[in-house]
Amino acid sequence: MKQLLELLGFIALVQGIMGLVHEFTDWRVGLVQRLGFLDGYEVYASVALVVLALALFAAADSRKRP
Numbered sequence: 001m002k003q004l005l006e007l008l009g010f011i012a013l014v015q016g017i018m019g020l021v022h023e024f025t026d027w028r029v030g031l032v033q034r035l036g037f038l039d040g041y042e043v044y045a046s047v048a049l050v051v052l053a054l055a056l057f058a059a060a061d062s063r064k065r066p
Helices: 002-025 042-062
Strands: none
8 A cells, every 4th residue: 555655646746746847848748737627727736736745655654564
């Protein structure tokens, strides 16, 4: 379970960072700008993904190995 949380956290972190890179440099990277219902809210969604990634890493770190 710990490895799954870490994997999901890594994916969320990468997508959040790539969304922020897209907003500030206009590079066409990441998934956030491709979702139509997030038009105008890409920065907020990217920051939310980064925060979600940090929460997933904290949850994974709190899990004990069996």
